[in-house]
Amino acid sequence: MEYPKLLFAAISLSLLVCFSYGQRDVEPNQDVYTIEGRIFPPDTGIPPSWYSQTRILANGGEYIAILRKDNSFVFNHVPTGSYVIEVVNPTYSYEPVRVEINSKGKLRARKLNYIQTSTVDPVAYPLALTPLARIRYFQIREQWRATDFLYSPMVLMMVLPLVIIMILPKVMNDPETRKEMEHLNSLTRYDMPEMSEVLASFFTGGEKQKSKAVRKKKAQ
């Protein structure tokens, strides 16, 4: 029973939203509202150009709010609709928020989700925006580190054979190991007819027969 009710509510809400967004043009007698909020400056303190470089934009500059000394801001003259509020600062990043004002003048703030536009993930209103992080614009230069160098496959490939070449002869000089090695060798020795041998005898086979015959003839 609960489910269809919710669904109905959702549908009616979305319809309402659709109708209210259709009206973009600001009519003079239309009701206008304000969007309020506060920005928390970075913990490291307020940089000198904080007030002039921090811009608060609604819908990419359609509405602009200017930061007060107490770090609060207000958007004035905002008609009903949906607004993406973003704080632009060159050094610190802030998460944008979507604020919706319905036709009755009720405000609702939610997380910005461009992919699933209908999901509502509420955010406290009046807005309280905290810095996410310092923005990283730059690549960090690679630094030469001995471990990186040593573990790189190229170096390993060069060094390992070198080690083998240098150490193996020394090891071989040791009589005991040599004996062991010989033993190993004798173990692995197996009798495989050599290809060339086979071929040589295969092709020379005819000749042998011939020479045998000759010899036999001679013998007779």
Add this chain to the structure above:
Amino acid sequence: MMARHLNLFIFMPQVFIILFSIFTVSQCLYEDQVGKFDWHQSFIGKLKFAFGDASGKRAIVATELNVVAALSLKTGNILWRHILEKDPQTNILFLSPTSSGEALVVTGGPKPLVRAFDPINGALAWEWTLPSTFPFDRILWAVSTEKLYALSLNEGEDFVVQQFNIRTGSQTSKWKTIVPWVHKSKCVPSRDLLICHSGKTLHTIRFSQKDAKPYPVELGQPIAQIESVKSGEKAGVFVDLSNLESGPSSQVVLFSDQGQTSVKCKPLSSPARWVFFDSVGESNIILQMVQRDEKLSIVTSDCISGNKIEESTGGVKYPADLGPPHVESVVCGSNHDMASCRLLINSPDQAITLVQYSGKVLWSREEALAQISAVEMMDLPVSDKDAAIEKEFDSKEAGVLGMFGRRLVSQALQAQHLLQTVFGLHDPIQPAGQRADLVRDDFGLHKMIVVATKAGKLFGLDNLNGEIIWQKALVNVDTRSMQLFIQRTTRHGPFPAQCLLLLKDKISKESILYTFNPITGEGSRRSLGYRVLQAMPLPVVDEESLRPILFLDSSEKVHIEPQSAISLVDPLASNTYMYVADPVTGVMTGYTLAQSTSERLVASRVWEVVFQPETQTIQSVVGKSPQERVHSQGRVLGDRSVLYKYVNPNLVAVVTQGTDTVHKYVLNVYLLDVVSGAIVFSISHKRAREPIHLVHTENWVVYTYFSEKWRRTEIAAIELYEGKTQSNSGTFSSLIAPVQPMVERQSYILPAMVQSMSPTITEKGITSRHILVGLANGAVLEVPWIFLDPRRPVTVTPEMREEGIIPYMPELPIPTESVINYNKTLPQISGIHTAPSGLESTSLVLVYGLDLFYTRVAPSKTFDLLKEDFDPFLISMVLIGLGLASYTTKRLASRKALKQAWK
């Protein structure tokens, strides 16, 4: 083993691995490279209001571009700046200091606001709203003792005073005063007085007081214009008198607080600009700016007697035809010493200059650069020595011996040059009027940026540091539809480079040509006597290497510039087409020159496409850049077959925005062949509206729009292919059996608002192309084409992986490392100009808008340059060391061998 390894990539981590590799591949900046290849200049726009703040260190200004800023009076730099709403209807109506020192700004338009800014850090002190029903075009604003007054004038009837508390905005009182002489254009407020003129009479009334009494003043001569005295100690006006017999003259009239005339100064021959009040007596001093020849000098005279007191010895260079300068503010030192006063001058070419009382220019800002409408980047001329070498190849008729001799001479010159650079000597002789360092470099990275601004002022900027090399102000021009053409580059021997600027006369609206040398800025202006509808550079050059330009005028006649080039057109005429799109009627018309004769050029209509203006309006028509080259004619697929590109040079993209009763906004994009008039492809987006930005190059089109349905910006890409076979590899004709291209298309979500978009361009078109996107938050993002590729699939087959396609993701990432302007935020980006450099890997970028930002980008990394951190010294040292080591070990080894042999 490695082969097995690859198969592990089928799982999801593959996406991240590929993405990661792309980000690391794409161009990123290192922190120590800041300012190495880039520069940034901030502007505020044409000055509208200004005052010097109480400290005498800064001037608070408000401009036509809705910028409120504080300028340092010492350097002219911007101390803080606020960019208010960029709305065509919003504008700053009033700027005034309050009694507590804040800068009070009144903005009008649909969102009228009163804001006060802290003069030191630019923080908002307070803000309150005005009703949007206010009749802003009839209101004069005034501030007096913690009150803001709005005087709405009813022409010839009365005026209504509304008094507001300056901090809270509460209306404290409102009254109406009936006076018949009020007219918005004829009245100015000065302190607490409203001063109007009618005929030969000045009327004054104290507006801050209910039922105040008006006072008339007879001047005896007809008054042309009045301007209020801003140096606040007394109310007053500068009066421009128009006397038919003795010519125009100027007078200063000062009033007492109640409105009675207190001082009437002696009429002066040139207009007065400022009044210095003597704190003791009545001897007020009048300041004038007098123009003589190309110089402005500052003249002061006594108010009563009219005697000249002092004339500045220096004088400011000022073009004679520019029109009178405007003194916005005078800032004096605290000791009332006139010599310490500085004048903030606003000239009609939008330059802001701070001039010392002695006539010395302290600094100057070229605010015309805040509104750029056309940009070209020109190669610099070669140095004299290189020119001598190039000359060698010019004369081919010289004999073998002669050529050999010339070769020897030029080699000797080269050797000399080399020696000079090695020993740090430089040739002091340089061509006249040209700076020594303005010569072409080896990599073609040093260029001249030629800029045409909306103010009608042209600039030549050095691309390495943004320095203004030359400037030229054109007066009485209409710059709304300006076009800049390069007629001759610097690569044509003895002839200097030549550019052509097409604009219109301000009054007659007939087209004007300004032909100039882009390196020096010298040029000449010529009126054409007709209105140009469209212009087109020809694909050939005449015997002086000058590219002729065709003009189609409003009566559909064709003209050519230069006239002598008409013979060149004859063989081309049958293959030359022009088109004009009229956004008012929605008609696009194609013309051919086929019916031209060798004496006369004739344009005849061949096709017409009508975009019904009731349902849609043409927003933009985007063709391909004539500089562009397409290196690769196809795209290699995973199975190593080729998908041939449909590269039609005559294709243009037409964007129309329509309104619909059902969908409200409809966006249409048409790809139109302008030779045949055929629509190759069209697409329609429902509920999509502006801002629309479109990029059209090679075989693809990328555009952004705002999706009203999902309330987000989307970016769509269209790619055109001929198919797996090429229909005609030798020639391309739009008329012979046009193929219908295969169309691939896809759209993505861009989580930002777009202000401008432009593709990178390189000399040969080998380097992959990125798209530079100027965002509303002031970032310029470099988006690799691979991200916008319409072939990005939802499920990736191994073949597609082979092809290097990344799987589809609906939302494009905005990595901060791809922001090419790093922390230099650029407000109100209006355009991005890209130009090829001499290096194939590198593209030069100028982002313009309110600010200028220049940098260079390398979409495929700088594959043709040594790494920046490449150390030739280290490498050579290592090589020498290794050589030495091998030599010594060889010696040691042979010695050891010898020893062993003796054992």
Add this chain to the structure above:
Amino acid sequence: MASRTNKKYKWALDFSTRRSSQDIASPPGFNPAVGQAHTEASKENDPSHLIIKKSWELALAPLKQVPMNLFIMYMAGNSISPFPIMMVGMLLIRPFKALFTLQSTFKMIEGNHAIMQKLVYFLGNIVGMLLALYKCQSMGLLPSHSSDWLAFIDPPVRLEYSGGGISLA
């Protein structure tokens, strides 16, 4: 070999074999086949046989490499990176080199089967090369597709020229 060297002498006195083998019956337990086998064994060590064997070894060397090459090819994988490229390069260069120095190699081949051996040697190298080429092909290094010639296609010459834009009036 012995029979041949014997022929070199103009005359010889042979006291040992003739009579004993022909006239006198073999002593009990004597098996002439043993001696035969012995001579056979000694024959294998004789120089001419060794030459033929060595020549065969030489001739078969390229073919013997094939399994090893196949293993290397498998190991190298299909990715284009320095080591696989080096490996493939080696695979390709070795038979090429061998084919170019065919004459000097053939000088070393002596014996009755020279032609056969030369042929086998030649074919072995060809097989090695084909293998390397196959590897190149599977790595996509051979210009066997139209896409490999894409860079050489010139852009088509445009026959018509056009220009214009939104009306400036």
